[in-house]
Amino acid sequence: MNLRTLGIALASTALMTTAAMAEDVTLTIESWRTDDLTLWQDKIIPAFEKDNPGIKVVFSPTAPTEYNAALNSKLEAGSAGDLITCRPFDASLALFEAGHLAALDDMDAMSNFSDVAKSAWQTDDASASFCVPMASVIHGFIYNKDAFEELGLEAPTTEAEFFAVLDKIKDDGSYIPMAMGTNDQWEAATMGYNNIGPNYWKGEEGRLELIKGEQKLTDEQWVAPYATLAKWAPYLGFGYEAQTYPDSQNLFTLGRAAIYPAGSWEFAGFNTQADFEMGAFKAPVQSEGDTCYISDHTDIGIGLNAASPNADAAKTFLAWVASPEFASIFGNALPGFFPLSKTPVELEDPLAQEFASWRGECESTIRSTYQILSRGTPNLENETWGASVAAIKGTETPEALGAKLQDGLTSWYAPHQ
Known part of the structure; x- marks a missing residue:
């Protein structure tokens, strides 16, 4: 070269x-x-x-x-x-x-x-x-399959079945029926109100109409979930008022509680900590045959x-x-x-499979307070935390809570004025 x-x-x-x-x-x-x-x-x-x-x-x-x-x-x-x-x-x-x-x-x-x-x-x-x-994360309920088998229970699909299951667990006395506290507040709204609520306000239909000012927080479909939450109190175990989020997680994974109102972010931790098989059911509908809605946030x-x-x-x-x-x-x-x-x-x-399957059975929505409605003061998301706790404790009526939340939203949000 x-x-x-x-x-x-x-x-x-x-x-x-x-x-x-x-x-x-x-x-x-x-x-x-x-x-x-x-x-x-x-x-x-x-x-x-x-x-x-x-x-x-x-x-x-x-x-x-x-x-x-x-x-x-x-x-x-x-x-x-x-x-x-x-x-x-x-x-x-x-x-x-x-x-x-x-x-x-x-x-x-x-x-x-x-x-x-x-x-x-x-x-x-x-x-x-x-x-x-x-x-996204999906909301629903995780349950202890061993406990359900021991007590002869099946996963509920309607609210009547849901409370019947809770009654049987409570009457037996071997388990706390449901692990959720109110100390940290956000769980009551996130795993409580916005878990069951979409079945009342029909998911995106109600959420978007609330944003437009075509529905109000005093309407029946927004007040009724608080009345249902009020019925949870007898099943949350002694001292639930002071029970923190980690307390609730531990009660369930240690096998002391039969049901856990959940967000799907719990799967990895629960799979590691629980030594029993877990199942899941979506937020129960009010009546058999009703369209179901899930918080797929x-x-x-x-x-x-x-x-x-x-x-x-x-x-x-x-x-x-x-x-x-x-x-x-x-x-x-x-x-x-x-x-x-x-x-x-x-x-x-398996839990992810069960939660994901609900997308094919139900209509998906997101948490009602997250888009637009929490930009002002008072902040609707944070106010919903306190309202959900008050509903469970029974310190205020569902109607009073709806009126308080609506007054707060009206004070700063033009479509509701």
Whole structure:
């Protein structure tokens, strides 16, 4: 090889190397899910990179309590990652309105999600979507199968059956019928009111009409769940008023309580701690044959930093997040966090299978207070905590609670004025 030929060869090699380097893009993901770091590093990212060799991904989480502040600082400074993990509703909406999150409506992948799934990451008028939905949590009831078999009980489907089961457990005396306390307040609203309530206000129909001002919190369908919660008190065990959330978890996993009003985020912990087989049933309907509604609450999404220099590569990743492959990996690695894409995912965890099956039987909705209605003062979400506790303790009537909540909402929310 002469010098001229050698020079051409070296130049060609340099060009090829430069071209290869130019093709490589590194995407950084901002997130609060520090517990998921290993999952992303060991499963999610390798699966994506295998089919997208020119794109590297780095998962860079911040402690949950510090995430919002840290993310805002990075975005303002221009140092935030390309992809932003999105909390539902107002926090992410504020980022979009500030120009930090890009609109994603031009992505075909967004058609893989229902309107309910997308609602947590849209503008109020649903004209723009800014995060790809990743997962939701579903509400229902988990029960001790050993206890039910011992007492000859079956999972209830109606409210009459539900209270009959609770009566039998209470009369037997071997178990606390239901593990839930009121000390921390949020459980009474989250696993109580917003668990059973959708069957009363007909899920999205009632929730959206409340937002529009076409229904009020004094209407029967919004007051009645408080009357039902008031009937729970005799079954919660001695001292439930001072019982904390961890107390309730322990009572159930130690086998001392037969039923646990639940969110699906409990699965991983319960699977590790309980030495008995568990079953699940959805919030009972009022009468046999009624349409059932479940709280299938949007929990986590992922969006594009509007200032990212790697927007095309980031959109490639977001489209993959909307795929069945991602949904299968995520849904099985984190049982109880349910993929939101329309494509069904085959889940391995028995409890996850049961909860997910309700999507095919019932209408899905989200927690009634989370979109728009908790932006003012008094905050409707926090007020619902206190109202749910008061209902269970019997310190105020359901009607009085509805009137108080409605007065608070009317004081600041124009559609109710």
